Amino acid sequence: MNAGGPKISIFSDPPSPRRRIRQLDDAAANRIAAGEVVERPASAIKELVENALDAGAGRIEIAYADGGRTLMQVSDDGHGIPADELELALSRHATSKIDGSDLLDIRSFGFRGEALPSLGAVGRLTIASRAAGAAEAAEITVTCGRMDPVRPAALRAGTVVTLRDLFRATPARLKFLRTDRAEAQAIGETVRRLALAAPGVGFALIDRSDDAPREMFRADPVQAEGEEALRQRARQVMGRDFVENAIAIDAEREGIRLTGLAALPTYSRGAAVAQHFFVNARPVRDKQLLGALRAAYADFLSRDRHPAAVLFLSCDPQAVDVNVHPAKAEVRFRDPGVVRGLIVSGLRHALAGAGHRASTTVSDAALGAFRGAGVAAPIYQMDRAARPALDLSRAWQAPDPAPQGFAESAAWTSARVETPAPDAQAEDATTLPLGAARAQLHETYILSQTATGVVLVDAHAAHERLVYEGLKARLRENAVPRQALLIPEIVELAADDCARLLAVADELAGAGLVIEAFGPGAICVRETPAILGTVAAEPLLRDVADELADLGATTTLGARMDAVLSRMACHGSVRSGRRMSAEEMNALLREMEATPHSGQCNHGRPTWVALSLADLERLFGRR
Template sequence: MSKIQLLDSRLANQIAAGEVVERPASVLKELLENALDAGAESVNVDVEQGGVKLLKVRDNGHGIERDDLPLALSRHATSKIRGLDDLEAIGTLGFRGEALAAISSVSRLTLASNVEGEAEGWQVQVEGRDMAPSVTPAGHPRGTTVTMRDLFFNTPARRRFLRTEKTEFNHLEEVFRRIALSEFNTAFRLTHNQKVIHQLPAGLDDTLRAGRVAKLCGKGFMEQAIPVEVERDGIRLHGWMGLPTFSRSQADLQYFYVNGRVIRDKVVNHAVRQAYADVLYHGRHPAYVLFLELDPAMVDVNVHPTKHEVRFREQRMVHGFLYSSLHRTIADVRPGQGVEPAVVYDDVPMPVSEPSQGSMSLTAPSGRPYTPPPASGGYGQGLRQADAYGALVQPRIEDGAPAVMPPASDDETVPPLGYAVAQLHGIFILAENQHGMVVVDMHAAHERITYERLKQSWSTDKVRSQPLLVPVSLAVSSREADFAEEQPEVFSRLGFVVERAGPETLVVREVPAMLRNSDSESMVRDVLSDLLAQGSSERIEQKLDELLSTMACHGSVRANRRLTVPEMNALLRDMEATERSGQCNHGRPTWTQMSLKDLDRLFMRGQ
């Protein structure tokens, strides 16, 4: 008897199912992707006992012809690709042709379908050891219904690895959430044990789409989210990213889609992390729902059985596009633009009442919008610009009393952060704007202003290099040495002069002047590692930013320093003109707003 034998169909499919079907959530992912690929405008999902007993997905897509139904449950049978060219530019969510065969091998599966123009539908199921398909008539409208019962009934060892009904349903609901966020033009419905969990109409306009995100990600996220819309060089990025103050203790509210497919990718994660690096509090994670659209030929999605990972053919370009787009979006948020800051503790945002107009873009009673003063160049000016705002504040000093801002007249344009009223304990500035009271942490705010000016001043100058008295020799791999030799401009742009001295040796001759006291060997090694792994590196920029941040912290106004009203107003105006002024250099908020409704509620006025 031959030692090498062909596996029978059922055993082969069960082995393949180990890659595709881990739990009911895995089944739902494959079925929902098939429904969307079929052009469904409505998808209903019915679940019982967390999806273990029953999982039924019904769609109104274009359906499957009777003659194709037996093939639909065969391995490597698909209508989505025909040849190698299709595989290199995949435009559908599914393409491997393994899902239905794998699911049917570890459950009792029935597939019913009908196409446009046919009087009746047909259903197919597989039976016996050889999984022979059996096709019978079935009353069914246009579309497809896949019914899976008793998952892992014939593989008890795998069934024992399933968790409780609640845990399995939580995993399944998360998959439903990811898919529902990927296709706004399709209506979705999810029921569990005959109870409706989600009823999502098709998002045909921006309001309905934002409503779906709010339902699936929480109203707090949408209230604290910045819309993103960037298109450049044939690549488009759109969606929503949470404000830095709306952060999470875990990375559980991060949804990133590439051509409609939700993915986890190290290049993407690194670009997003770098975009938030300057404004996110340490140990916290950003929240976002972002969609990247690019030529399918630029993405290889055939790198993982579950299609959760992709590989970009131009990693450096994609990383640079994502980082610059998100970094610029965060930087463009000023007080008075977008939404109010709300600090999140234990992942629950503090309640913040919205203005009656639903926006923090303040407008004077006359209707003229407020335009913040331009950011001043250079650094070290501190609060010496108070005189520039003297005409705005017009303080009154009578009998030695502290200067107080007069109320704004009807025809006066009110700045977003309003006008200073008082200083509290030498730490906080209390100001009044159209919506109520503004509280500013003066040290944190001035620290950010000084830091941004330092960065601007540094970026306008060429990175100055300083020769080392004794060049540093590094033992590296031949791959790293080749890279350093082929792309010396990468290091020269960062202020380094690195030369190859042997097959596996590099010599560092010059370093950035500001980092002359740092460990140049470690920095070069880290930069090489980043460049080889991700196609880019921000190590040197991070070191420079850390140094500038320290300088800004020491050069900012300290607590318990008494400021005059003109100085306080000067600080408020600088905040309105400074990028990322909603957070200090360490990611802490610099200001918060209490509306008149909040104050009325606090004192039970009108109750």
């Protein structure tokens, strides 16, 4: 209601007279196409860099000013464009990537022939290029759809594409851009994503907003191949911490291969900003792929944490449609269920192979907490000891040839100490990954000694994970027990939701939920998983139907059963405040080493922290 004011209705005006159908001119058509292809400066950069990659460039330099509003320039050393083809390159649907005979057999980034004419329709676009073997370079300029003649240019090789005054022809679009800083960040993210797709190509991103240009990102060409090439490029793009805490992924199913790097659950992020998917080397943002990634980590992370991963899907181009949207950021697979199953199973198998491993950032954070926020006092030259005196001091402080650990020392009284069993001493458990238990601190934490340092274990969190994994294993070995409802529950749903649920009725029955059709627009629920106890069937079915509509698959039932098992594990595990014997502590450490996913608890927190001898020496200023 619009009380007190004029009533606004699109139906209140008299019908307008019929207008004649007419053909839009090329300028208007290009501006319309630009609205889909060029959403923001980062979209233009993406199209131009992809053209450079298709041209076989070995090095690409990207420059921008004022967040891309006033200047964007992409220079490459690719094979270039002949002078007699420059004008054609600015025509709609003109491309060298495909011949148009098969739109499913696409093996290049670009293929629609819309980017360059769209950019020329909304700004001032200049293309300077020198084709391989050409005597001289040439350039062409188009301003808001008005094309100038081709003229000679000075250029050694490759192509330089310069776009100035973006949205000059459609100034209203400028109002929808964000701040220069936000647009520059989007450009940086686009370039980094493309750099991950092409490790063998060098990238440089330069901000020319000020008089002194600033290099915002650089990635030199990687000479290695395969997994090592990806690790080196990921180190350049995502940082050393990600690479050190990532596990290699390599799985294949029905002709589709999944490779890449996925971070340990303990190396999680607060937002989904470190998730990169590539389909046949093309960077994509597909909700089904992201949903499969989330499902693979669902058992290891809480809802407010997100995994980090760089994953590549390789398949026959005929099995995937990249011509879904002009921006080419979405894809459609011929068999999406196979792709989702490959991602979930491949990631879970790799995470299980990581065993009890936890991320190194956990130890770094612990070390930082020990150091505190204080600033170390400066050391002056007069305070430094001479080398002979320093060597003598270190020799005097060296440990005895037969050092005593906490468990062997009777003077250690601040912690719960148990002498290890003779068998544990005989096999020298300190050489094992989690070492030998030496003490229990505050009846909560196990202090273990390893060959290279110490390990601090949260006994409750670790045992909770062990119990949880054991419960899940027993549930997988046996069929999910079901309880029949005394009175079957009838749930009314939309017709399409009913169709989705009935299509996966066998899968739901395997998870303990038995349903059947009950007339049009209704489903009868006859049995539910016994482990869930009393279940409200209607909200459960609606959740499952929504997930099927959104992702094409459902994990709702499994997630609910896992949540019940997690609560059971929490109540059945070692409680904080309980004193443990040396045998119990060492048995817990050995079981952690043998159990997958024991490096994090059921909520994604780390179960243990390791500090090396070098870390301890730095804490006490010995290094």
